[in-house]
Amino acid sequence: MPPLMIVLLLGLIASAVQAQQQRPRVTFRLEQPILLQEQPGAYIQTVTSITRTDSLLWITGGRPGNTALYVYDLNGRFIQQVGEQGDGPHAYRSAGFLRIFQDTLWLWDNMGLRLLGIDPKTRQVVQRYADFSLNCQDFIYRYPFVIFSHSQRTSQFITLFDLRHKRYVESFGEGQYEDEILSLMAGTGHLAYLDSLVYFARPSQPALYRLNLRTRQIQRFPLEVPGFTAAPYEGPRVPALTPQAVRYIFTHSVNRGVWRTRTGLVLLVDTGAFQFKGFSPVSNGNRSLNFVIVDFRTLQQIGYIHFETDFIVKNGLNQFVGWDPETATFYFYSVREEEPLHQITPMRFYLEPEAH
DSSP states (O other): OOOHHEEEEHHHHHHHHHHHHOOOOEEEOOOOOOBOOTTTTTOEEEEEEEEEEETTEEEEEETTTTEEEEETTTTTEEEESEESSSSTTTTTTTTTEEEEEEEEEEEETTTTTTEEETTTTEEEEEEOOOOOOOOOSEEEEEEEEEEEEEETTTTEEEEETTTTTEEEEEEEEEEEEEHHHHHHOOOOOOOEETEEEEEEETTTEEEEEEEETTTEEEEEEEEOTOOOOOOOOOOSSSSSSOHHHHHHHSSEEEEEEEEETTTTEEEEESSSSOOEETEEEEESSOEEEEEEEEOOOOOEEEEEEEEEEHHHHHHHSSSEEEEEETTEEEEEEOOOOOSSSEEEEEEEEEEOOOOO
16 A cells, blocks of 8 residues: 555544544533422412523413413522413413523413513513414424424424414424324423424434425434334324323333534433333333433434433422523423422533543
């Protein structure tokens, strides 16, 4: 082999080894729990979602099916309730969840099928859209369009709504009945967005999907998730929580969706199965929680964190309720036996150089 070729070959090998050595390692840290201090007239039976802006937590909660929007500080102190519940021009019937786009907080009204824009500084409703006919699992506001995910529809996951013409104009992403069943009791269908690219996940698939809004093409990227299982659903073909549906949900894996953070794209996947006693799943089964981290640029899997049931219960990671994309912090909700009752546990991800 000519000397020049040998030098080039050694250079390529050295570059490959260096790239392998510089691959980051994903770690996490559980931070101090936040205990929510309730106020008369603003009692919370359950917390459904959390969004952070600077030093504030925007929390949707209350009674199931009748939730309001509250603001707390990072020490758990109650500040105020935002907006009114009802059918007024700036009211919501049941606060679903918040997303931040273009310095505006957008609240989805689950019962009223409305989208409300809230100024985070004044905490007042400043915009309202009320021409939707479908409920959603998540949305992306990109005027003049809203991009919705509907994981409880077997036809297609993503729909594009034109705010100017007040109608749904296009749909993407084929689904299966297994996706609909799995989405009934697990928060699935979360979307991530970057430029003109929409990232989503089917509940029954260990994979990441990418939709290019310019070309209308969808690509599938398989994930390495040990223990992921999802067999064909053979129960009644109705979207109801029958005994067969409940058993299917708790004995098969669920891909809840994809979240955008500064560390990369994060997918949240349930694997394993609960033990059953009659109709109800028992908490001492081997259900586990998995975080899969994917690089933005290459869409290669760069991290994988696995939590067993005992770790989840011990640390109050019972219910995932929100995330902060800027700090790569995920928030979990649990109920304590003493006052204050409601506990929020932040878990923060880090990318560190891999030790040699």
